[in-house]
Amino acid sequence: MNxxxxxAIDLGATSGRVIVGTWSDDGLELTEVHRFPNAFHRLxxxxxxxxxxxxSQVRKGLAEAKRLFPNLASCGVDTWGVDHVLLDKAGRLTxxxxxxxxxxxxxxxxxxxxxxxDRKLYDWTGLPPINYNTALQLGETLAAFPQLKEMAARVLxxxxxxxYLLSGQMCNEVSIASTGQLLDLHGVSFSExxxxxxxxPQGWFEGPAKAGMKLGKVRGIEGLEDxxxxxxxxHDTSCAFEAIPxxxxxxxxSAGTWLLTGGLTAQPAQGEAAYKLGVSNERDGxxxxxxxxxxxxxxxxxxxxxxxxxxxxxxxxxDAVTDQAADLPxxxxxIDCTDELLFNPEDMKAAIDENLxxxxxxxxxxxxxxxxxxxxxxxxxxxxxxxxxxxMTGEHFDNIAIVGGxxxxxxxxxxxxxASSLPVxxxxxxxxxxxxxxxQLLGLGVIENLDVYRAKIAQGIxxxxxxxxxxx
Ligand code: LFR
Numbered sequence: 513m514n515x516x517x518x519x520a521i522d523l524g525a526t527s528g529r530v531i532v533g534t535w536s537d538d539g540l541e542l543t544e545v546h547r548f549p550n551a552f553h554r555l556x557x558x559x560x561x562x563x564x565x566x567x568s569q570v571r572k573g574l575a576e577a578k579r580l581f582p583n584l585a586s587c588g589v590d591t592w593g594v595d596h597v598l599l600d601k602a603g604r605l606t607x608x609x610x611x612x613x614x615x616x617x618x619x620x621x622x623x624x625x626x627x628x629x630d631r632k633l634y635d636w637t638g639l640p641p642i643n644y645n646t647a648l649q650l651g652e653t654l655a656a657f658p659q660l661k662e663m664a665a666r667v668l669x670x671x672x673x674x675x676y677l678l679s680g681q682m683c684n685e686v687s688i689a690s691t692g693q694l695l696d697l698h699g700v701s702f703s704e705x706x707x708x709x710x711x712x713p714q715g716w717f718e719g720p721a722k723a724g725m726k727l728g729k730v731r732g733i734e735g736l737e738d739x740x741x742x743x744x745x746x747h748d749t750s751c752a753f754e755a756i757p758x759x760x761x762x763x764x765x766s767a768g769t770w771l772l773t774g775g776l777t778a779q780p781a782q783g784e785a786a787y788k789l790g791v792s793n794e795r796d797g798x799x800x801x802x803x804x805x806x807x808x809x810x811x812x813x814x815x816x817x818x819x820x821x822x823x824x825x826x827x828x829x830x831d832a833v834t835d836q837a838a839d840l841p842x843x844x845x846x847i848d849c850t851d852e853l854l855f856n857p858e859d860m861k862a863a864i865d866e867n868l869x870x871x872x873x874x875x876x877x878x879x880x881x882x883x884x885x886x887x888x889x890x891x892x893x894x895x896x897x898x899x900x901x902x903x904m905t906g907e908h909f910d911n912i913a914i915v916g917g918x919x920x921x922x923x924x925x926x927x928x929x930x931a932s933s934l935p936v937x938x939x940x941x942x943x944x945x946x947x948x949x950x951x952q953l954l955g956l957g958v959i960e961n962l963d964v965y966r967a968k969i970a971q972g973i974x975x976x977x978x979x980x981x982x983x984x
Contacts, residue, residue, distance in 0.1 A: 646692025
């Protein structure tokens with residue numbers, strides 16, 4: 513087999529990267545060609561993404577990918593969920609792109625809960641009332657600016673928009689559409705009831721399209737005229753979940769800014785139990801169900817550290833803090849990770865301290881103590897969710913499979929194992945890019961299906977199993 517090179521453009525809320533996957537008889541080899549920080553910016557009371565500079569980083573990364581791999585065949589874009597642009601008929605931006613942690617939707621979310629309509633929406637879409645849902649964001653936008661109904665003609669979520677800029681094709685991909693509370697729980701279509709409920713014009717969305725198809729050659733970047741843009745699962749979490757080797761009765765975690773905990777199943781989670789647990793029935797790139805619970809993740813640590821004068825600068829410095837934290841005694845009072853005040857506080861340290869005080873606890877004194885507190889608290893939140901998922905589905909999970917940046921945090925993995933009394937298998941896998949590249953190979957006709965791809969990747973994968981304390 514000739515080597516095939518495909519570039520995964522993977523944009524997260526705190527960093528973005530372009531990674532080239534080289535697929536051959538030997539399997540998949542990844543080369544990171546570009547990495548850059550990402551952040552939203554507050555202007556008065558609102559939070560916005562700097563979308564033009566984000567796209568310029570994508571262009572830079574693609575140009576570098578082509579320079580290093582002159583035979584580059586394709587590229588595909590995945591990003592965080594829910595955020596979107598409103599375009600006019602000619603594809604021009606009609607509204608600034610807000611960031612999902614913006615609190616502008618909070619009054620509307622409260623109204624949904626107080627009126628009980630969130631339950632109705634759950635039955636229609638299988639998604640709980642999270643204040644960043646695209647449907648809710650559009651509801652707020654339209655209430656504040658009703659004239660947008662006439663000005664805008666189309667809504668694209670972020671990966672769909674970058675696909676459009678790259679290829680000239682507008683389409684709404686299924687996994688990313690599902691993050692926004694926009695799809696009908698059954699079948700694969702937009703939820704007419706939900707769009708109507710929020711006053712969103714039905715024509716603002718089309719499809720949704722399944723991943724794995726060619727959108728067209730890259731436009732407007734010199735030298736990339738032969739490179740195909742391929743529709744991959746636009747949602748980063750979907751790419752990550754789809755890359756994880758499936759063995760036994762696993763429950764999965766994609767660990768990073770969030771801890772996305774759940775699985776890939778043929779059936780959606782629905783009804784009272786799923787609603788109470790707050791399961792999000794997101795979709796994979798082919799429209800299959802991926803029910804998961806969206807738990808607060810390492811955002812707590814990232815935000816806390818970002819304000820510290822002497823924050824660790826390298827991986828080695830972070831490892832040293834993790835080692836110190838592992839030697840500390842387990843904190844008696846843990847953070848309540850369901851606290852909404854932790855979603856986007858001005859000052860994360862103050863928000864965590866306040867959360868502890870409310871529960872009768874004492875704030876930590878140094879970064880290692882915060883690290884220990886955060887890892888133990890996140891571990892408890894995951895363990896509770898795994899237990900509740902088991903009770904809801906009747907499944908007996910015998911392993912937790914974890915990928916993503918957080919899977920490299922040994923303390924977090926160990927504490928999840930301890931708190932859940934289950935082994936945690938951490939895969940050394942750049943999961944999001946691996947999933948993204950798999951769909952590009954599918955679109956290029958290089959692989960038959962994703963099972964074959966996953967099986968081949970699993971052969972060469974490094975993993976580490978964390979056993980729960982007290983069990984061997
Ligand atoms: C992770 C993620 C989560 C989603 C959150 C907001 O990057 O995509 O899956 O819940 O960001 O979109």
